[in-house]
Amino acid sequence: MTRFRAGPRADLLVAPLDAFTALYHRPSGITHLLSTPAPELLDTMGEGEWTVAELAAALAARFDLERDDAALTARLEELVDAGLVERW
Amino acid sequence: MRHAHALRIGPVGFRIGSDRPEPIRALRALYRDYPAPDDGVPDFTVRLFAPGPLRRFLRPSVMIGGDFMIPDAAPLPLAQGLLAAEMAMNLQMALGQRRYLLLHASAVEREGRALLMTGISGAGKSTLGALLSARGWRLMGDEFALVDPASGRVHAFPRLVSLKNEAIAEVERAVPDGRFGPLLKDTPKGDIRHLVPDARALAAMREPAIPALLLFPRFGFEPAQRVLARSEVFVRLTQASTNYVALGEPGFVAARRLAEEVPARAIDYPDTASALAQVEALWAAL
Structure with missing residues (x-):
């Protein structure tokens, strides 16, 4: 089962600006501009390791959302491409 | 040499x-x-x-x-x-430059507070800086504003003001007692004439100021103003900086602080009289 994890929290400087959140990733020196749900996703993941199903359940509970595992997988893959989340 | x-x-x-x-x-x-x-x-x-x-x-x-x-x-x-x-x-x-976040901007100061104007070449940064300095503002610089990531303050960089093409005659009229360099014809940037910043700008070149207003002027349009979202300000600042990437984390900190704390407007203007009126009105309303 594929698991995902975000890097250490200390690697990130997070600046919620408005509809966008600016995020500085210390290891890469890259600045990202994120929109919902990416900041919420990273926040929920914390430093833990998650399967899509576990994370979908956690998000549904926290944000009162309909579960959509396919959409969540797509968002996670975007964060993997951005270097903010690792496939584990 | x-x-x-x-x-x-x-x-x-x-x-x-x-x-x-x-x-x-x-x-x-x-x-x-x-x-x-x-x-x-x-x-x-x-x-x-x-x-x-x-x-x-x-x-x-x-x-x-x-x-x-x-x-x-x-x-x-x-x-x-x-x-x-x-x-x-x-x-x-x-x-x-690694000590300051470098913004491609002109900057003027009043009572310890700085107005920063950033925009593409031809937006009128140098012209507006020179004209405002003739109207009682202290010129901090017409090309680079130096933002200290630790304090958030802006440091002056009052090099010679670089006036191009139509701006030359306009500033010559507005600053009749100004000290100008030779007219350089047909450079890669057109005609150029330098203006020496006034004595006040030079005497105070070591005095930083607190950024109080960010303007993104655009020349050649009917007068208009638009409040900018913080995220747009943040992105524009990173684009206006020549060393944002090289600076790394301090650059992020400085740009974030400016975007979060300093009011920002995009202003369009058809002529400098309109720009100066908009600047003074926005400053008075702070």
């Missing part, structure tokens, strides 16, 4: 060396009231040299060099040596 001059602009010291005496003579004349670098040690070195042995004599021209260089830079005619020196100093700042 056979000819050299050292000077300090705001907190930054330069040493400019040249094969030929003409550019140094022009620099000395216009920068005569600028201090020497702190302890005589420059932060950046600029070199102006002939492209090849023959070009010292045949259509004499100058190449730009220094601590940081652009390999394929084209030489400029010797008559534009002053412009070459200015471009070389800007290049050292743009590529080498």
Whole structure:
């Protein structure tokens, strides 16, 4: 089962600006501009390791959302491409 | 190098060396009231040299060099040596400055608070800076604003104001007692004439200011104003900075702080009278 994890929290400087959140990733020196749900996703993941199903359940509970595992997988893959989340 | 001059602009010291005496003579004349670098040690070195042995004599021209260089830079005619020196100093700042977040912006100050104006070339940064300084503002710089990531304050960089094309006559009219350099015709940027910042700007060049208003002016449109979202301000600031990426985390901290704390407006203007009226009104409403 594929698991995902975000890097250490200390690697990130997070600046919620408005509809966008600016995020500085210390290891890469890259600045990202994120929109919902990416900041919420990273926040929920914390430093833990998650399967899509576990994370979908956690998000549904926290944000009162309909579960959509396919959409969540797509968002996670975007964060993997951005270097903010690792496939584990 | 056979000819050299050292000077300090705001907190930054330069040493400019040249094969030929003409550019140094022009620099000395216009920068005569600028201090020497702190302890005589420059932060950046600029070199102006002939492209090849023959070009010292045949259509004499100058190449730009220094601590940081652009390999394929084209030489400029010797008559534009002053412009070459200015471009070389800007290049050292743009590529080498690591202490401050460098914003491609003009800045003026009143009562310890700074107005920053940033925009593309031709947006009117230099012209508005020069005209505001003729109306009681302190000119902090027409090209670079230096933002200290630790304090959030803006440091001045009052190099010679670089006026281009139509702006030359307009500023000559507005600043009749200003000290201007020679008119440089047909440079790669059009006609250029430099204005020496006034005595007040030079006397206070070491005094930083607290950023109070960010403007993104655009010339050639009907008067209009738009409040900018913080995220748009943040992105525009990173684009307006020449060293945001190189600076890393301190750059993020400085840009974030400006975006979060300083009111920002995009302003369109058809002529400088309109721009000045908008600037004064926005400043009064802070």
